[in-house]
Amino acid sequence: MKKARFSFWIPLIAGGIALISGFVVWSVNIYRVTYLSIRGEQYLACGALLLALVPMVYFIRKGRLKGKRLADAVKIYLGFFICSLPVAMFVVFTTAWLLEGDYSAWSNPYRYESSTRHSCSGAEVYEPELKKEIRICNPQGNVYSDTILYVEKRSNALGIVVLWAITRA
Known part of the structure; x- marks a missing residue:
């Protein structure tokens, strides 16, 4: 198939745009409101380690690691883990x-945190179920002068999902 034809490039470009748009929607609507518990973090770590093991086993069976040092095999595995x-x-x-x-x-006192390169601006508050500080992005209300944050959430085995948050005086 010639790579200069529109029948090749149009689906490729449309798929790339759809993938990028889907990632942006996922990161705003799901990633920012979901906070993992310790069990969820353990599942995340185990899932990434096991997922990286699949191509490693494939490489070993195909003999692509023959003659390589152990340090090189570990580097390849770490690369698969990162991916x-x-x-x-x-x-x-x-x-x-x-x-x-x-x-x-629940309601707790909070402190306002401005946005950084990797996070949003919002309320930094202690979450009693997770037993750690979480940042709730852009809660309703006046985040600069109010002192209490009211949060409605849904808790499950993997963590919590913040459904709604508002600041109160």
Whole structure:
């Protein structure tokens, strides 16, 4: 097939745009509101390690690692691990977001955190179920002068999903 034809390039470009758009929608609607519990983080780590093991076994069976040192094999495995981490993150975060759970609400004092290169601006608050600080992006209300954050969430085995948050005086 000639690579200069539109029948090759149009589906390739449309698929690339759809993939990028899907990632942006996923990161805004699912990744920012889902916080993993310790069990969810363990599933994420195990999933990425096992997913990286699949191409490693394939390479070993095909004999592509013959004559390579152990350090080279470890480097290849770490490369596969780094490539498999986004796939495992997508699966675990989406599963945590889709699972049903118990609905609950709580109020806690918070502090405002401005946006950085890798995160959004919002309220930094202690989450009692996860036992750690989480950043809730852009809660409703006046984040600069209010002092209490009211959060409604859904909890399941993999973590929590923040459904709604508002600041109160």
